[in-house]
Amino acid sequence: MTPPAERRSLTPEEYLQAQASPEFQELRRRFRRFAFPMTVAFLAWYLLYVLLSTYAPDFMATPVFGNVNLGLLLGLAQFVTTFAITHLYVWHADRRTDPIADEMRERLEHHEYAAGHRHGGSSMTEGAPRA
Amino acid sequence: MPDLLAADSATIGNPIINISIFGVFVLITLVITFRASRTNKSAADYYAAGRNISGTQNGLAIAGDYLSAASFLGIAGAIALYGYDGFLYSIGFLVAWLVALLLVAELMRNTARFTMADVLAFRMRQGPVRTAAAISTLAVSLFYLLAQMAGAGGLVTLLLGVTGEAAQALVVVLVGALMIIYVLVGGMRGTTYVQIIKASLLIAGALVMTLWVLAKFGFNLSALLGGAAANAQPGVDVLAPGAQYGATDTSKLDFVSLGLALVLGTAGLPHVLMRFYTVPTAKDARRSVVWAIWLIGIFYLFSLVIGYGAGALVGPEAILGAPGAVNAAAPLLAFELGGTVLLGIIAGVAFATILAVVAGLTITASASFAHDVYASVIKKGNVPPNGEVRIARITAVVIGAISIGLGILALQAGLNIAFLVALAFAVAASANLPTILYTLFWKRFTTQGALWSMYGGLIACIGLIIFSPVVSGAETSMFPDVDFAWFPLNNPGLVSIPLSFFLGWLGTVLSKERPDEAKWAELEVRALTGIGAEKAVQH
Numbered sequence: 098m099t100p101p102a103e104r105r106s107l108t109p110e111e112y113l114q115a116q117a118s119p120e121f122q123e124l125r126r127r128f129r130r131f132a133f134p135m136t137v138a139f140l141a142w143y144l145l146y147v148l149l150s151t152y153a154p155d156f157m158a159t160p161v162f163g164n165v166n167l168g169l170l171l172g173l174a175q176f177v178t179t180f181a182i183t184h185l186y187v188w189h190a191d192r193r194t195d196p197i198a199d200e201m202r203e204r205l206e207h208h209e210y211a212a213g214h215r216h217g218g219s220s221m222t223e224g225a226p227r228a
Numbered sequence: 229m230p231d232l233l234a235a236d237s238a239t240i241g242n243p244i245i246n247i248s249i250f251g252v253f254v255l256i257t258l259v260i261t262f263r264a265s266r267t268n269k270s271a272a273d274y275y276a277a278g279r280n281i282s283g284t285q286n287g288l289a290i291a292g293d294y295l296s297a298a299s300f301l302g303i304a305g306a307i308a309l310y311g312y313d314g315f316l317y318s319i320g321f322l323v324a325w326l327v328a329l330l331l332v333a334e335l336m337r338n339t340a341r342f343t344m345a346d347v348l349a350f351r352m353r354q355g356p357v358r359t360a361a362a363i364s365t366l367a368v369s370l371f372y373l374l375a376q377m378a379g380a381g382g383l384v385t386l387l388l389g390v391t392g393e394a395a396q397a398l399v400v401v402l403v404g405a406l407m408i409i410y411v412l413v414g415g416m417r418g419t420t421y422v423q424i425i426k427a428s429l430l431i432a433g434a435l436v437m438t439l440w441v442l443a444k445f446g447f448n449l450s451a452l453l454g455g456a457a458a459n460a461q462p463g464v465d466v467l468a469p470g471a472q473y474g475a476t477d478t479s480k481l482d483f484v485s486l487g488l489a490l491v492l493g494t495a496g497l498p499h500v501l502m503r504f505y506t507v508p509t510a511k512d513a514r515r516s517v518v519w520a521i522w523l524i525g526i527f528y529l530f531s532l533v534i535g536y537g538a539g540a541l542v543g544p545e546a547i548l549g550a551p552g553a554v555n556a557a558a559p560l561l562a563f564e565l566g567g568t569v570l571l572g573i574i575a576g577v578a579f580a581t582i583l584a585v586v587a588g589l590t591i592t593a594s595a596s597f598a599h600d601v602y603a604s605v606i607k608k609g610n611v612p613p614n615g616e617v618r619i620a621r622i623t624a625v626v627i628g629a630i631s632i633g634l635g636i637l638a639l640q641a642g643l644n645i646a647f648l649v650a651l652a653f654a655v656a657a658s659a660n661l662p663t664i665l666y667t668l669f670w671k672r673f674t675t676q677g678a679l680w681s682m683y684g685g686l687i688a689c690i691g692l693i694i695f696s697p698v699v700s701g702a703e704t705s706m707f708p709d710v711d712f713a714w715f716p717l718n719n720p721g722l723v724s725i726p727l728s729f730f731l732g733w734l735g736t737v738l739s740k741e742r743p744d745e746a747k748w749a750e751l752e753v754r755a756l757t758g759i760g761a762e763k764a765v766q767h
Contacts, residue, residue, distance in 0.1 A: 106760070107750075107759065109749070109750065112746065112750040112753050112754075113745070113746060113749045115753045115757075116749040116752055121753065121756070121757075124757070128756060129669075131330075135326075135330060136327065136331060139323060140491065143319070143487075143491055144487070144488075146319070147320075147484055147487040148484065150312070150313075150316060151469070151470075151480045151484055152480065154468055154469040154470040157468065157469050158465070158469070162450065163448075163449075163450025163453070163454070164450045164451075164453035164454045164467060165453065166468065168312060168468065168469055169312070169467070172312075175319045176319075176322065176528075179322055179325070179525060180521070180522065182330075183325075183329060183517075183518055183522075190514065194756075195511070198756060198757045201759070202757045202759045205753070205757065206759065
């Protein structure tokens with residue numbers, strides 16, 4: 098029994114072809130350009146907060162209003178930035194990476210990256226706008 | 229009966245109410261677990277709940293897994309006694325989720341089947357990498373399990389009026405037995421439902437207490453802080469940093485080390501990673517982390533109010549005088565606010581917390597042994613259908629028994645719960661995270677790099693702990709009478725995490741092995757596009 102072509106698993110060549118394709122390069126570029134700098138940024142902001150709390154306690158104890166001081170406000174700001182980065186990431190993924198990933202997955206399922214496959218030029222560029 | 233009287237005076241609230249509420253929780257979750265077991269057929273059902281859990285449900289279950297007794301009782305207590313320094317813990321625990329969201333969750337969902345090792349061994353030599361990953365999974369799970377079991381025993385003294393070593397040991401056995409039932413019968417699906425119920429109860433309970441405390445202070449945060457500051461121990465400023473960690477240069481460095489371990493540990497915790505495999509697609513994994521971040525973040529904001537509320541309304545002397553000391557802050561506050569009924573509810577929730585977290589850890593550890601060590605390394609993949617799940621079930625019983633035994637020992641040795649959890653985070657950040665990131669993002673990474681990083685991180689982390697003041701040489705050590713400590717910090721993260729990243733790089737550049745180009749292409753394309761990802765089971 099031969100499984101139908103659609104269900105055949107992908108060959109190593111297809112993966113290599115897909116990886117080398119311009120749309121995949123674009124997908125990886127978009128993913129990394131968001132995820133890497135953002136990770137550096139939130140880790141730096143968190144470490145700055147930990148270091149300030151540890152080595153500049155007087156600065157963090159500066160009163161702002163009533164009994165609320167700068168350290169507490171900066172701590173609450175960590176919560177705010179965490180929630181904000183979460184939603185920035187979701188927004189970025191929905192608009193910038195998911196469309197390319199979805200289209201590539203569709204094409205991989207139809208073995209459009211196999212050697213000798215002639216795609217009809219149907220969906221080559223739709224999901225991967227040249228930003 | 230003098231014994232009984234002694235027990236009564238050491239208890240707050242009414243043990244009968246506490247036990248009844250906990251009993252109701254156990255009964256409901258057992259029924260749900262048995263119902264869930266009807267659809268457990270394949271390995272994907274047992275390990276990954278058939279990948280049919282929705283993103284929202286999984287978000288709740290992640291929160292249920294993550295908000296352990298240490299976060300609930302420990303953080304509230306730390307804030308009540310030390311204020312600001314306790315708050316720093318919760319920030320590390322929360323920010324850590326961004327590492328999981330941005331770099332790990334979706335890519336792991338797309339490339340793994342059941343365990344962390346599925347990804348780490350993907351483009352490496354299977355046997356050695358799987359073995360290393362299984363060892364570090366077991367190490368992290370065991371430290372975490374120990375903390376929960378010891379916590380269960382301690383909590384019982386306070387809430388159920390059970391005193392004496394034998395009675396506490398009996399409670400640990402009971403918790404262990406219940407957890408084994410959840411895992412054996414319900415598998416991942418049953419465990420997931422237990423987590424969801426527990427997370428909902430915990431967050432609802434915390435919300436009630438938060439609103440109640442705020443209402444007492446006219447919904448004025450500044451007034452609440454003032455109340456806590458007025459009631460604080462002499463010489464402790466609960467509003468400013470440094471009350472707990474500001475004493476010396478070493479303690480300051482120790483806090484930075486802890487902060488690093490907390491923020492990098494989460495994304496390497498195997499029981500958290502395994503939760504990502506229970507959803508149908510990577511998008512659901514993303515959705516579940518977003519839910520988890522909101523739920524966990526809001527819960528930590530609640531615990532800020534609960535902690536300062538306990539400081540203001542109960543006071544440090546009463547907390548430190550109660551059995552369970554710092555961990556008693558939240559239950560004492562519940563008693564102060566709502567009497568025996570609210571205390572009973574909070575106590576029941578705290579038990580449920582321990583039970584659920586312990587079940588999640590056990591299924592992760594047993595999956596790792598059965599899937600990575602037994603099926604892949606020992607049997608080289610030649611296992612009959614369901615043979616692997618049978619081994620996983622046996623392993624779950626063995627791990628349950630081991631953790632019962634170690635839990636009793638930890639309880640009697642008086643091990644600090646928060647320290648054990650922080651150690652689990654440090655091991656996860658040192659042994660797992662560097663290899664996960666290198667595997668997903670560095671083409672050149674090799675088997676030797678993975679092994680150096682995992683074993684190096686694990687050995688450095690545990691080794692430094694053994695030679696730290698935690699184990700010997702200080703009044704609060706496990707062995708206060710001997711002194712073989714030469715490493716000054718309690719938490720090894722500051723040294724062991726960078727070391728593990730360095731060893732991963734060094735092992736790779738020194739190895740003669742060429743990276744497998746085809747496997748790298750497959751991993752990268754699968755991770756980013758989701759092609760070939762494991763599908764949900766259709767029933």
